[in-house]
Amino acid sequence: MLGGAPTRSPAVAAGMSGPRCPQCAQPWVSPRLLPCLHSLCDPCLRRLGALEGEPGGAARPVLCPVCDAEVSLPPGGVGQLTPDCLAGSRAGAAAGCDLCADGAAAGRCLTCGVRLCPFCCRAHRRQKKTASHAVMELENTKDCSQAGKPLLCPSHPTEELRLFCEQCDQPVCQECVLGRHRQHPYDFTSNVIHRHGDALRKLLKNTQQHMDTLEDVLSQIDKMGSAVRSRAEAVATEICLFASGYVRAIEEHRDRLLKQLEDLKVQKENLLHLQKAQLQQLLLDMRTGLHSARQNQRTGFTLLCNDTTGERMGQGGEAVQVTITHKDKRDCAVKPTVCDNGDGTYYISYSPEEPGLYAVCISVKGQHVQGSPFTLKVKHKFREHQGVFHCCTFCSSGGQKAARCACGGTMPGGYQGCGHGHKGHPGCHHWSCCGQVKQSSECLGGPPSDTSSRSLLRTVAL
Template sequence: RQKKTASHTVTELENPKDCSQAGKPLFCPSHPTEKLSLFCEQCDQPVCQDCVLGRHRQHTYDFPSNVIHRHGDTLRELLKSTQQHMGTLEGVLSQVDDMGSAVRSRAEAVATEICLFASGYVEAIEEHRDRLLKQLEDLKVQKENLLHLQKAQLQQLLLDMRTGVEFTEHLLMNGSDLEILITKGVVSSCLTKLNSIAYSSHPSVDDRIQFSTQEKAGQCRGYEVFGAILNKVVDPARCTLQGEDLHSAHQNQLIGFTLLCCDSMGEQMGRGGETVQVTITHRDKKDCAVKPTVCDNGDGTYCISYSPEEPGLYAVCVCVKGQHVQGSPFSLMVKHKFREHQGVFHCCTFCSSGGQKAARCACGGTMPGGYQGCGHGHKGHPGCHHWSCCGQVKESSECLGGPPSDTSQRSLLRTVAL
């Protein structure tokens, strides 16, 4: 009923065959009495003759029969491309549906795996729990048995002492002088024997039973489990220090020693996590402290490394849980910078110099025949490889100084060069 659609033909969608416009003229929306007989190329729409004379006056136009082949080809290309996209989309939709089914199937399979894993993990944890409780019960029974045994021994010793004391008191109060003198030897021997019996003034065991949730407990049913009962407690008085150069070091040289933590029975802890404090301070220069590095090996041993910058005497303190360990504190002598060898580490001057007679060595060895240096098995030869600059037989040793006084600097330099 609107002006723009008054000339349009409306038909039912159920009967598309009845809506064919073939043979029926189409009228212009702007000029309802004029037929659409032309096509405006610039506006890309059908127009009537009045439109061409009006607002489409300067536009290029032609008859529909002349341009239909070109526009039809364009539509057919677009139609073909759209049909291809439709096929692709249908394939993608099919793949999406298939992937959805695969995702659901895979999710169900993974859910089954998770349930199996969780149930197995729960069983492993429960089994580990039962083992821990059994271990705890065994440990409790062991400690109780030791306490019962100690209690029985102490009660028997107390009973023997009480009997001896009562007998002796009764003898001294009611016995005659002759009776006391007659039984004195037996009573003295009995009391001396009772007094000589060694007994512990403390319970034979302690109540130090701990549970660590962070301790690795190996595998149970193929699962890694945590949690262990710890009945060992570190005893600083039993901890020891180990190292070759514990009391000596060189300036600016990285050196260290090992701390071995033990329990009250002297057994290695076998685990780490202890609080270890190490301080290294200069005896004369209080502000000159060395910052050590403590490395926990996880087996009850700790590596302490440091590099002193100033020579002199240092005091080293090693504490575990705030208490000094065995040998702490101790003195550390830091020598001047390590003296590198300036010579050659050789078997003898004869070999290293190629048989030069003037080549000398700080070992002081000589050879017959006018040779001023050492040779195998001759006088002064140390019998092994040694340094030509100081005669040291250890290759990693510190150089002790220059050659003997009768060795010229020129000969030494010659040996070094060789």
């Protein structure tokens, strides 16, 4: 960065011993302390700092090549930095600890250049600002021979650093006190060392107590972390078990509800089928028993009484009233018979004497049932066939030409009978008396005959 920086000669570099500059890895040349407490030799500092003698030079921030901390150089440049006398003159001293002065030096910080007892070595490695410093055992350093040399002033090489400027916070000699440190408060270095040493020892003692406490706290934190992890795993297991049981219970409840729904559906479907069958039977009975009957033929129907929910009543005892009157002949009434079956059904039978239209009124507890009054059509007495249900009069009469059939059919050749069923006369079986083709039909001709009465089942819903 800077031109004109002094370079060290091979002779000077070869004649120096002890630790080396961490920047150039060469023996120290006028080492100075940066604000971050790292030491660099003068040539390395000048390559980092402002131009020497720059007019009006202000503080310029630079990065320490050791810790990468941003530090500011004084306005006067590198020359105003505090000389590191320990690194330059007493780098290898192995007498006592420079920090506590209680124990013998067992090691030395290659970064700070201070001698350290075993306790201070450990503290030096634990502190945040010095944790990255390289500390070596004293017997491994190569400049132990300089342990007894006095500390000389870099500005006045013949003077020993016996004083300490309180204002500039650096060791000085008598010439410095009389020169640029005039009117600055100062004290003997021995007093400053003891004073700062006592403070450091007190701080180290407090630090040791806090370190023990911190170590206990860290141990407790590790234990608590293990307990938290164990508890979390146990709770996770409980959550999984609870969720599985909850899901299983929901599935079982779902299956029960679906089973109940299926049973209810089957029950309702059966009830609907039953009601449908009853309605169909009701319609059939109303079309037959309540809507049509035969003269002087006893017939009837069954009345089913249901409750308000549509279920069939299981007991009788209701007041059922039935009236059957002729619409054209007011004096022609039919007296019905009501039979209580005791199971919620009532059989009503009647025998009309006159053909025609009748009005059937049915009431329970004084209220008409649904559809009442009904219209009843009474037909004439059922006429039975007097002839033969055959396919051909010619065949039935044994081939007589004079045999006639009530159907009116004849055959060619003078035959009076029908020729149904023969070639040229396709036909079917029929009654010879009236020509009806249905065997169980009523005869349309011939005198009526008495038939036995029959009872029909009639179903009427309330």
